[in-house]
Amino acid sequence: MKLALILNVIDPKIGGVMIMGDRGTGKSTTIRAIADLLPQIEIVSNDMFNSHVSDYELMSDFVKKQLQNGVNMDTSFINVPMVDLPLGATEDRVCGTIDIEKALTEGTKTFEPGLLAKANRGILYVDEVNLLDDHLVDILLDSAASGWNTVEREGISIRHPARFVLVGSGNPEEGELRPQLLDRFGMHAEIRTVKEPALRVQIVEQRSKFDSNPQICLQEFQDKQSKLKNVIVAAQEKLSHVTIDYDLRVKISQVCSILDVDGLRGDIVTNRAAKAFAAYQNKDYVSQSDIKQVVTLCLRHRLRKDPLETIDSGLKVNQVFQEIFGTP
Structure with missing residues (x-):
């Protein structure tokens, strides 16, 4: 669980973490603690989207226009945002809303930011994500994948950057996420209660x-x-200087193919996570042992569920990994 969180902080493009486990195992405590490990970020002062001062991908349209017009932007440093999404949140609370009355009477676009705006360049945490409405989970995953949130009301459209690490936690007893939603999370960690007295x-x-x-x-x-x-x-x-050999990439895809993983997300995430782990180990190249550390986290939730299967999905991933890669 801790490794999955750290790797997502190193490379947010991995796509977030889903943490499933028994109640009372410290899931929420660990997730909230990750924010303290992050360095402060520089933002444009008084910007509602935590815009970056130089990176276009992390900048709101308003800040881009200001920079193009040669306006000097004041900046300040803040702690990385850690935003909790409550289960009863409405779509407007999550995405933000446009003040239609002002738009009609004054002719100005007035946007009231939602939780996605606050979470830009930070962490968005959904406790009991398996109990959240499916359409809200869809919105979160779409924003996390594209890095942008678009709000459209009565022909008025506003979009803003929404780059965040999506972290969900839940108890399997309360039900599973739909497979197509589960597949959108980059990594999946399973937590069991400690048995050793x-x-x-x-x-x-x-x-x-x-x-x-x-x-x-x-x-x-x-x-x-x-x-x-x-x-x-x-x-x-x-991270940007870490490389992975072509042979290792082929073997990762072989593992995904044998496990019958739908789509290519499994291949992409495993490559990304292996690079992030190599960077975490202060290495320039990805090795077989780096892939072994992350492959189960990246693939266990992408396997097709077979009710007659007696083997745990994590063990199945490990077995296929050993077959393809051999013992290092």
């Missing part, structure tokens, strides 16, 4: 220590936190 006691003690004095507990892990933060920043910078 000594480890359970360690978790309980750490939780009690935090409850009694949060500041001391945070200070205790400050050095480790800073170290991990620096590793993530270095990996983000290194």
Whole structure:
């Protein structure tokens, strides 16, 4: 779970993470904690979309026009946005809405931003995503894939950048996501309750220590936190220079083909995730061991469900990986 989150932070184009697991296993705690590992981002001051000052892909149309007209833009630094999407959210709350009354009376486009605007260049977290309305999940996944959100009301259209890491969590007991929606998440992590008594006691003690004095507990892990933060920043910078051999790419596609994975998302995400993992390890080239670390996370949720299948999907992915790649 932690690795999937870190890799998505290194390369948001992986396409987000779906985390399914037993209740009370720390899914929400871990997801909310990832925001503290991210460096602050530079945005155009007072911009409702957290626009980047120089990257056109992360810039609203208004900021683009201002720059083209030679206007100097003030900037400021903010923490990476971490936006929670409540289950009862309406489409207008998610996408934003256009003030039709102002448009008709004053002739001006007035846009009230939604959660997608706030989450631009950040993390959008949906707890119990399997209970969210399917059409809202569709909107989220479309925005996450395209990087843009378009709102159209009464012939008036506004679009803005919506580049975010989509993270969903849920309990399998409450139902699964539809396969076509599940396939849109880049990675899928499954969390089980810890069985080992000594480890359970360690978790309980750490939780009690935090409850009694949060500041001391945070200070205790400050050095480790800073170290991990620096590793993530270095990996983000290194990512564009990491390469993967043609032979390894062919083998990844062979694994997807044998597993009968529909479409090509599995191939694309596995390649991206392997590069991100290599960058995380401070390497210039992707190795077989890098692919092994990410292949299950990338493919386990893309297999066709067979009710008569006795083997776990994660084990099945591992078996096929060993057949194609052999033991490293």
